[in-house]
Amino acid sequence: MIDTPTRRSVLGAGVFAAGSLLTIDAGMAEVPLSLTPACHDGDAVTLAQTEGPYFKPSSPERIELIEEGMAGQPIELAGFVLTRACRPLAGALLDFWQADDQGRYDNSGFRLRGHQFTDxxxxxxLRSVVPGLYPGRTRHIHVKVQPRDGRVLTTQLYFPGEPVNRTDGLFRRELLMRTTRNAGALAGRFDFVVA
Incomplete structure (x- = not known):
C-alpha cells in the first residue's frame, strides 16, 4: 500500500528542508513562518483527543510559559490555524497546558498554562519547556483551538522519537510535531486544521 502524503507532511518537510528555518534569538529557537502555508484544499481536520483531568479554564493570556528559573529544555512551537479550505484564521483562540519537566501539572495555579490568539x-x-514523562504517558502538550464563533477542538501534540510513544494508548502519529535542534535549542512546528 502506498502512503499518500498529507498537507502537513509535505509542508513540514518543505519548511524544515529550507535551510534557514532555525535561528537563535536570546537562547530560544525561532521558526520563521511563511506568510501563506503550502497546503491542499480539503485537508482533514486535526484529530481531536481528550482534554485529560488537568485542564483549568481562565488561563492567563501569554505566549511565554517559561518562568524565571524554570528547569527543562526550552522549546518554541509555532504554526498556523487553518480552515479545511487552507485559509489562515485570524483571532483563533489557542489554550495550552502541560506538565513540567518532571511530569507534574500545576493544579493550584497557572504554571505552564496560557492562552493566546492567532495573528x-x-x-x-508558544515558548515553553519540553514536558516530562509520567506513568502511562509519553511527552505531550495539551491544546484547545477555537476559531471565532467556531467549535472548540481539543487535542494533544506529541514529540517525535520518544520511546514511550509506542506504549502510550493515546498517542497518534497524526499529532506529531515536526522538531529540529540548533545549538541546544528546540523548535517545533504544528499547523491545526479546524472545521
Whole structure:
C-alpha cells in the first residue's frame, strides 16, 4: 500500500528542508513562518483527543510559559490555524497546558498554562519547556483551538522519537510535531486544521 502524503507532511518537510528555518534569538529557537502555508484544499481536520483531568479554564493570556528559573529544555512551537479550505484564521483562540519537566501539572495555579490568539495571518507562537514523562504517558502538550464563533477542538501534540510513544494508548502519529535542534535549542512546528 502506498502512503499518500498529507498537507502537513509535505509542508513540514518543505519548511524544515529550507535551510534557514532555525535561528537563535536570546537562547530560544525561532521558526520563521511563511506568510501563506503550502497546503491542499480539503485537508482533514486535526484529530481531536481528550482534554485529560488537568485542564483549568481562565488561563492567563501569554505566549511565554517559561518562568524565571524554570528547569527543562526550552522549546518554541509555532504554526498556523487553518480552515479545511487552507485559509489562515485570524483571532483563533489557542489554550495550552502541560506538565513540567518532571511530569507534574500545576493544579493550584497557572504554571505552564496560557492562552493566546492567532495573528492576522493565522499564526501562533508558544515558548515553553519540553514536558516530562509520567506513568502511562509519553511527552505531550495539551491544546484547545477555537476559531471565532467556531467549535472548540481539543487535542494533544506529541514529540517525535520518544520511546514511550509506542506504549502510550493515546498517542497518534497524526499529532506529531515536526522538531529540529540548533545549538541546544528546540523548535517545533504544528499547523491545526479546524472545521
Amino acid at each position: 492576522a495571518e493565522g499564526r501562533y507562537r
